[in-house]
Amino acid sequence: MxxxxxxxxxxxxxxxxxxxxxxxxxxxxxxxxxxxxxxxxxxxxxxxxxxxxxxxxxxxxxxxxxxxxxxxxxxxxxxxxxxxxxxxxxxxxxxxxxxxxxxxxxxxxxxxxxxxxxxxxxxxxxxxxxxxxxxxxxxxxxxxxxxxxxxxxxxxxxxxxxxxxxxxxxxxxxxxxxxxxxxxxxxxxxxxxxxxxxxxxxxxxxxxxxxxxxxxxxxxxxxxxxxTFAARFIGTPPMNVLDLAPGADGLVIEGGAGPAVLPAGSIPLQLGLRPEQVTFASAGQPAVVETTEYFGADTITACRIGRQRLMVRAPGRPGLKAGDAVHLAWETSVQHFFHKESGLRCEIDPAAPAKKTRVAETTPQ
Amino acid sequence: MKASRNALYGGLLLLPAAVLLWTFTYQPIVTTFIDSLYSTPRGRRPAAFIGFDQYETMFADPVFWKAMLNNFIYAFATIPLSMAMALAMALLVNSKLRGQAAVRMAYFTPTILPMVAVANIWLFFYAPDYGLVDRVLQLFGLGGQNFLGQPDTALAALIVITIWKEAGFFMIFYLAALQQISPTLMEAASLEGASFWQTLRRVTIPLLMPTTLFISVNAVIGAFRLVDHIVVMTKGAPDNATTLLLFYIYQVGFGYWDTGYAAALTMVLLVILAVIALVQFGYVDKRIHYR
Known part of the structure; x- marks a missing residue:
């Protein structure tokens, strides 16, 4: 010992x-x-x-x-x-x-x-x-x-x-x-x-x-x-931590016109997403490309949703340029939730009340 | 064209220092050497070329040999002792200590006092019967000593004063050098299990060697250069027991006005200092620089 x-x-x-x-x-x-x-x-x-x-x-x-x-x-x-x-x-x-x-x-x-x-x-x-x-x-x-x-x-x-x-x-x-x-x-x-x-x-x-x-x-x-501190410390680039706000049918990413991430709740929450677990899709969370950084094997694209920034790490060259409108999608299983005030992890199963499949597919655009 | 202009600018930049160095250092050495080859002019008798006669006189002069011997005893006693004390004091005041600044100042105070003032203070310390040292000795029944008046104690008494005065000065250099040593090295040594003495002997002292060299050069020069206290306290007495080389030169040159002989003595002093400096910088220096 x-x-x-x-x-x-x-x-x-x-x-x-x-x-x-x-x-x-x-x-x-x-x-x-x-x-x-x-x-x-x-x-x-x-x-x-x-x-x-x-x-x-x-x-x-x-x-x-x-x-x-x-x-x-x-x-x-x-x-x-x-x-x-x-x-x-x-x-x-x-x-x-x-x-x-x-x-x-x-x-x-x-x-x-x-x-x-x-x-x-x-x-x-x-x-x-x-x-x-x-x-x-x-x-x-x-x-x-x-x-x-x-x-x-x-x-x-x-x-x-x-x-x-x-x-x-x-x-x-x-x-x-x-x-x-x-x-x-x-x-x-x-x-x-x-x-x-x-x-x-x-x-x-x-x-x-x-x-x-x-x-x-x-x-x-x-x-x-x-x-959220641990979330933002680990990973290249680190995890995206986004504020959530009440939307039409639940909590949505603040400032974004995307689908609900969670059914409406009382506590203010933040959503954590690893850049490599977010993909560009034909439908989903709308965002605007701000900058792109090409690394050979992958490209890191900084996107803007409302006033919040989110990094996406996608393989190869997605061929995007600043100002492009894109849609982002991710599996519900890769979502992390944190209390907005304390920053502590919050175990919430988004699938529990209603939504079972990919967040992007549940709400039509 | 460009190279020669650079050489011109370089030369011009060096000129002021070179002029000063030549005027006050090299020119005097050259003229002293020339003077030492001439007899001392007296009255209407001008200086005559006498070759190395002055040096022959010198080698036959018992006072010269006495002064040389005294000076070497003085140097070999004051230099190691004052440097060891300086290192000990520097180690002490470099450690975390209450009243560190006060102790540092106390150790440094002898250095800032003029030698003439120091000599007068110590004259009272050494005075028979009522002097401080004698009063303390009286407590042990050893009173009645005239330290400066006895041939076998006079030089030792001067050595003590010099150590007392020089140690604080050298401490400052050691202290500065100690503060340059990265504390991580000391941490590494203690983590490896080295005791205080092992760290001192195997890490601290070797790392202080460049400073030790610098201090020892200064100490040697000091040992041959300081005469103020002799002038004030003993004037070489008793029986030339405290006559050091420079004091003898001063006596011969400005007491007896035998300037030719004084010039020859000066050359000897210069040669001694030059040889010591060459050994220190040429040989020791090569062995102690790590960076």
Missing amino acids: SGIRVENLVKVWGAFRALDDVSFETGDSEFVALLGPSGCGKSTTLRLIAGLEFATSGRISIAGRDVTGLASSKRNLSMVFQSYALFPHMTVAGNIVFGLSVRGVSKAEQRERLARVVDLLGLSQLLDRRPSELSGGQQQRVALGRALIAETPVCLLDEPLSNLDAQLRSEMRNEIRSLQQRLGIAMVFVTHDQTEAMSMADRIILMRAGKVEQSGLPHEFYERPAT
Whole structure:
């Protein structure tokens, strides 16, 4: 059991509550992403787990052991810093074995473990170089090596890929993921990039303003976002969240002349639609094309319904241009509903009272 | 055409600095060297070319050797001690500390005092019977010491003053350098399990090496250059126990007006400083720059 358990964590700096009652639990050798916009408290959470800062209140346990008051070196974890934090005066080898040598591990064992880690990361040609003579990706590998050589059950990574260029980033993404699986260790990494979190993590903890917004598996975030914030954070482009307003025979998209989405209800609601689950159709919700962005495999078209904007991601080239009038259609099963005020997910089955098939087909134009 | 114009502009931009440097640094060195090859003019007897006679006199001059020895003792005692103290004080005031600003100021205060004022204050400290140091020693039954008057303690007494004055100055450089070290490096070291002393020895001190070099160059120059306190406190007494090289030059040049001999002594001082600077910048510098 090498999971991390965080209970009611609070961190206050003066009048600023950086973390406000954060709780979550991670499983055995899981790859966990702490995701969120800048300033949401994700790095603070990581630093508290690492023991680089101490919590105002709350408890942290690693592998069933309460580490809340322990110094970072006593927590049996390793960390990769965002800036890599390599010692500029030491060689690659010196940097990697630094932890072992200050802990008094024998020279023979240092050499043996160094050889293993270096082999794992493909650094054997670079052992005598100084960090300033390495590229960003190589520095990243050295930082990883320094963390992995400790052979701790938990490894923390603070924005590990943010200093790399796009190509290297996707390479390292795969590499870190496969290392984690091969070594069977738990990794917690902080990122603000939802694609990184979605593609790498077993579990995502989405944070916002010092609180956990949603915690779960990547597919849950995609399929059942708990709030409009989560809905708008995940996906490329993110989910469209549209205000609903009372129309002729139920709730319609505000400002649009489309079919009713739901039978009339009392609470103000918002409709969430993933761009890739909306299609151009011959009938349905009328909209006007505003801009199009062509990406090769697909095209992202921004449409306007009344005063609201909606993105549509369609395969190939739909051949639309700004100003075109189109109709949009989607399956009722892909609709998400949120409370307008609280932003919380709202489980409503639109099929329940009347409408059974595609929304677009139920009301003639 | 364009290249030559660039050279012209470049030359013109360099000219003011070059003129100052030549007038006040290189020209004096050249004339000092020339003067050292001539005898000192006296009365109606003008200076005559005597080759390296002055240097021969110097090598036979016991006071010169005494001054050299004193100066090296002075340098080797003041430099490491004041730098170690500076580093310790910088580490202290760089940490989270109550009244940090006050402590920093207290450490820096000796530096901003003029050396002449410092020397006068310490003259009272060292005074026999009623001086501060002697009064404290009296408590242990060790009173009645005249530190500045005894040949075996006079130089040590001056060394203490110099350390007291220089350490605060060097602390400022160390403090600035410490604040340049990324705190993440310290976090990484502590996360890896390094103790305070391990971090200091294996991370902090190596990263401070460029600053240490800079400070040591300054300290060496200072050790050969500072004479104010000698003039005020001992004038080289007792029995040349506190005569440092520059003070001897001053004595010979402006006390005995033997300017030819003073010029030769000055050349020796210049050569010593040049050699030390060359070693420091040419050899040590290559080994401590990582970035």
